[in-house]
Amino acid sequence: MLSLQRIDKKFDSLQLFNNFNISFEENKISCIFGPSGIGKTTIVNMVSGLVQPDNGRILGTENAKFSYIFQEPRLLEWYSVYENIDFVLKDIMDELSRKNLIDKYLKIVELADYKDYMPKKLSGGMAQRVSIARAFAFPSDILIMDEPFKGLDVKLKKDLMNSFLKIWNKDKRTVLFITHDIDEALELSNSIYILNELPAKVVKKIEITSTDNLNNIKDEMLKLF
Amino acid sequence: MKDSIIQNKIKKTLVIIFWIIIWEIIALLINKEVFLPSPFSTLKTLYNMLFVKEFYISVGSSLLRLLTAYFLSCFLGIAIGYVCGISNFFYQLINPLIIVMRATPVISIIILAIIMFHSNIVPVIVSFLMCFPIMWTNVVEGIRNTDEKLLQMCKIYNIKKWRIIKSVYLYSALPYITSGMISALGIGWKVTAAAEVLSFPDYSIGTHLYDSKIYLETKELFAWTIVVIILSYISERILKKILSKSQNY
Numbered sequence: 001m002l003s004l005q006r007i008d009k010k011f012d013s014l015q016l017f018n019n020f021n022i023s024f025e026e027n028k029i030s031c032i033f034g035p036s037g038i039g040k041t042t043i044v045n046m047v048s049g050l051v052q053p054d055n056g057r058i059l060g061t062e063n064a065k066f067s068y069i070f071q072e073p074r075l076l077e078w079y080s081v082y083e084n085i086d087f088v089l090k091d092i093m094d095e096l097s098r099k100n101l102i103d104k105y106l107k108i109v110e111l112a113d114y115k116d117y118m119p120k121k122l123s124g125g126m127a128q129r130v131s132i133a134r135a136f137a138f139p140s141d142i143l144i145m146d147e148p149f150k151g152l153d154v155k156l157k158k159d160l161m162n163s164f165l166k167i168w169n170k171d172k173r174t175v176l177f178i179t180h181d182i183d184e185a186l187e188l189s190n191s192i193y194i195l196n197e198l199p200a201k202v203v204k205k206i207e208i209t210s211t212d213n214l215n216n217i218k219d220e221m222l223k224l225f
Numbered sequence: 226m227k228d229s230i231i232q233n234k235i236k237k238t239l240v241i242i243f244w245i246i247i248w249e250i251i252a253l254l255i256n257k258e259v260f261l262p263s264p265f266s267t268l269k270t271l272y273n274m275l276f277v278k279e280f281y282i283s284v285g286s287s288l289l290r291l292l293t294a295y296f297l298s299c300f301l302g303i304a305i306g307y308v309c310g311i312s313n314f315f316y317q318l319i320n321p322l323i324i325v326m327r328a329t330p331v332i333s334i335i336i337l338a339i340i341m342f343h344s345n346i347v348p349v350i351v352s353f354l355m356c357f358p359i360m361w362t363n364v365v366e367g368i369r370n371t372d373e374k375l376l377q378m379c380k381i382y383n384i385k386k387w388r389i390i391k392s393v394y395l396y397s398a399l400p401y402i403t404s405g406m407i408s409a410l411g412i413g414w415k416v417t418a419a420a421e422v423l424s425f426p427d428y429s430i431g432t433h434l435y436d437s438k439i440y441l442e443t444k445e446l447f448a449w450t451i452v453v454i455i456l457s458y459i460s461e462r463i464l465k466k467i468l469s470k471s472q473n474y
Contacts (some may be wrong), residue, residue, distance in 0.1 A: 067382065072374065074374050074377075076393065077396075091383070
């Protein structure tokens with residue numbers, strides 16, 4: 001179990017979290033859903049150690065390796081697509097394993113032909129796919145995805161979501177996933193945490209099993225906003 | 226494309242001719258070579274200088290002084306700037322020195338250097354003291370402007386510190402380093418010439434500038450000035466070409 005306990009966090013004068021608690025199951029895809037500015041990104045940043053809470057503790061992340069699909073691609077402009085993924089793998093595996101892994105994931109995000117391209121030559125969507133390939137290729141224990149499919153066209157998004165599920169079914173890593181898109185949340189997640197109000201609160205947690213009627217859940221979620 | 230390049234070159238040449246004509250007209254109006262020599266007599270003096278061996282020795286000596294000071298400033302500016310960009314402690318330690326170096330008038334540095342050092346190396350020291358702060362400041366700024374988001378990405382993927390220094394900070398600072406190198410070169414030429422005028426080393430462009438002033442040889446003064454301008458222009462062009470190749474992404 002990965003849990004945040006009694007978290008307080010203030011940004012300037014805005015009290016984002018006050019005695020906030022949330023627990024995510026390991027080896028499951030957990031979706032954090034809620035309006036903008038509620039602190040969804042702050043939650044995952046606290047989990048990954050990028051942001052420190054003012055008070056409270058975070059359990060279950062000791063020695064965990066992370067990979068992160070940020071809202072923006074965050075690529076090194078001076079390295080090619082291939083080198084950008086290689087950059088994060090270099091410290092942990094040999095050259096041949098890196099090559100196989102990078103080729104595999106570039107194929108999945110449909111960028112195999114672009115591996116020698118520099119990021120400046122890529123469209124926004126293509127750059128984001130490199131960032132997705134980088135995060136998938138990195139052998140992490142916890143994968144964080146902050147609106148990973150934003151700005152991608154419908155077909156590609158659908159394909160990537162399918163690929164993601166295929167990859168996930170193989171390694172079943174713990175995934176924390178932020179989205180604004182109800183359909184995306186329903187399709188990918190095992191559980192959905194709905195956040196609202198300020199300071200933020202989990203107003204509802206929905207477990208999704210394959211037998212659920214997704215339309216009913218969707219209506220239920222829409223009613224909350 | 227090619228046509229527009231040729232057209233551009235023609236335009237540039239016409240502009241230069243226009244200003245030479247203005248110079249000629251003013252020289253004609255003044256009609257005193259001591260105050261303002263005409264373009265023709267300046268070019269003639271320059272042409273005659275090309276056949277004297279001492280011209281090449283002087284230009285070579287000045288060039289050597291400039292390059293010594295320049296490479297030293299670039300090397301130390303990048304090395305020390307790098308450390309100060311990453312470590313706040315070293316920044317606080319070095320910054321006061323840089324502020325003093327930048328605020329001190331060139332003339333004070335020159336006079337002090339003349340008192341303390343042999344005239345042949347005064348221009349090197351003065352030029353170094355003027356170029357080093359430019360390089361240092363640019364490198365520090367480049368390192369400090371490294372995108373925080375990229376550093377977060379490195380933290381997430383647990384990238385080793387030395388690889389962040391090599392692959393993220395260095396490349397982020399590269400545009401700042403190159404612009405520092407270009408401005409330091411221009412300033413280096415001006416300062417080297419000025420320091421040579423005042424310290425008159427055995428062979429140098431500055432010594433000739435000084436002699437022309439003493440003997441009221443304004444034509445020579447103009448000719449030597451043109452030499453400095455041309456050398457400065459050529460070296461900047463070469464530098465820009467080298468830098469643009471190294472930054473090809």
